[in-house]
Amino acid sequence: DAKTTQPPSMDCAEGRAANLPCNHSTISGNEYVYWYRQIHSQGPQYIIHGLKNNETNEMASLIITEDRKSSTLILPHATLRDTAVYYCIVLNQAGTALIFGKGTTLSVSS
Amino acid sequence: DAGVIQSPRHEVTEMGQEVTLRCKPISGHNSLFWYRQTMMRGLELLIYFNNNVPIDDSGMPEDRFSAKMPNASFSTLKIQPSEPRDSAVYFCASSLRGMSNQPQHFGDGTRLSIL
Numbered sequence: 674d675a676k677t678t679q680p681p682s683m684d685c686a687e688g689r690a691a692n693l694p695c696n697h698s699t700i701s702g703n704e705y706v707y708w709y710r711q712i713h714s715q716g717p718q719y720i721i722h723g724l725k726n727n728e729t730n731e732m733a734s735l736i737i738t739e740d741r742k743s744s745t746l747i748l749p750h751a752t753l754r755d756t757a758v759y760y761c762i763v764l765n766q767a768g769t770a771l772i773f774g775k776g777t778t779l780s781v782s783s
Numbered sequence: 784d785a786g787v788i789q790s791p792r793h794e795v796t797e798m799g800q801e802v803t804l805r806c807k808p809i810s811g812h813n814s815l816f817w818y819r820q821t822m823m824r825g826l827e828l829l830i831y832f833n834n835n836v837p838i839d840d841s842g843m844p845e846d847r848f849s850a851k852m853p854n855a856s857f858s859t860l861k862i863q864p865s866e867p868r869d870s871a872v873y874f875c876a877s878s879l880r881g882m883s884n885q886p887q888h889f890g891d892g893t894r895l896s897i898l
Contacts (some may be wrong), residue, residue, distance in 0.1 A: 700879075702814060705884050710803050715788075717826070724790030724884075770816060772840065773826035 675677075677761045680759045682778045691748040693777050695761030704764060707771070708736060708746045710757040717760065717773075720746065775782040785809070787890035789875050795896045801863040804893045807840060807856055808877030808898075816876040817850055817860050826874070832858065833880055865897045 678696040685691040697706065707722040715731040721728055721735045723744075728735045734747040757777055788807040796802055808815050814818040816831040826871045830840040843850070847866070852858040862869055872894050 686849065692807060696835075711826075714872075714892075716876075716891050717884040717890060722886060770831050771818075771826075772828070777826060782820040 677758070677763060677774055677775065679759075679761055679777045681775065685748075685751045685779060686751050686779050687753060687783045688750055691709055691755065691779055691781070693746040693748075693759050693761075694741045694743065695746070697761070697763050700763050706735065706741075706744050707762045707764065708733070708735065709748050709762065709771070709773075710755075711760070711776075712754075712757040715732040720759075720760045731750045732741065751779075753783065755779065785852055787875055787877050787888055789873075789890035789893050791893060792891065793858040793896075795898065796865060797898050798866055799864045800897075801861065802865045802869075802895060802897075804860040804873050804895070806858045806860070806875030806890060808858070808875070810856070810893075812877035812888075813842045813855065814850050814887075815858050816878075817838075817858070817875065818889075819871045820892075821875065824880045827858050828872045829860070853857060867897045870895055891894040 690718045705722050708720040709717040721730055721733050723735045723737055729746050737744045758776040758778050760773050762771050790805045811867045814841040817829040817831055818826050828842045830843055830850045832852045849870050850860045872892045874889050874892045876889045878887040
C-alpha cells in the first residue's frame with residue numbers, strides 16, 4: 674500500500690474551515706484514500722473515503738486531485754470537539770489492514 | 784446500531800498473569816482486526832481474520848500472544864504470560880470485506896497495564 678505524508682500539526686479557529694492535506698504520490702489506480710481521526714483515548718473513527726471523485730458526507734468533504742497524488746480533508750466548520758489526530762491512509766480493498774502513520778494533530782481553539 | 788464491543792475497558796494485572804481481551808464485531812461484518820497502540824510505536828496491526836480465518840498474524844509480537852475467532856460474533860486476544868512491555872491500548876475493529884470498500888469500525892479499546 675502507498676505511503677502518505679501529512680503535516681504533524683495544524684491549528685484552526687473554531688467555526689472556521691479546517692483543511693488537512695495529505696500527499697500520496699505513489700498511490701496506485703485501485704487504491705482508495707481513507708481518513709480516520711482519533712480523539713484522545715478513544716478508538717479511531719472513520720470519517721470518509723474516496724477513489725478519484727470528491728466526496729462529501731455529514732462529517733467532512735474529501736477533495737482528491739486529478740492526478741490522485743494528494744488529497745485534502747475539509748471540516749467546513751470546525752468545533753472544539755474536532756480536536757484530534759487525523760490519519761490519511763491508502764489501501765486497495767476492504768478487509769485488509771490499515772497502516773497508520775503519525776497523522777496530523779489538529780487543534781481547534783476558541 | 785451496536786458498534787464493536789470490547790471488554791474489559793481497563794485491565795490491570797501483575798506480570799506473569801494470563802490476560803484475555805474480548806471483542807464482539809458488528810453483526811454481519813466478516814473481517815476482524817486487532818490493533819495495539821503505544822506511545823512509542825503508534826497504532827499497529829497485530830492480526831486480522833476474514834470469515835473467522837486468520838489471514839495475517841505477522842504483527843503478533845511473539846508466542847506469548849494468541850488470537851482466536853471461534854465464530855463470526857466473537858474473538859479473543861490472549862497474552863500468556865504477560866509482561867510490563869505489553870502495556871498498551873488494544874483495539875478491535877471490524878469491516879465488511881468485498882463490499883465497495885466498506886470502512887473499518889473500531890471499538891473503544893482495552894487499556895492494559897501490566898505491573
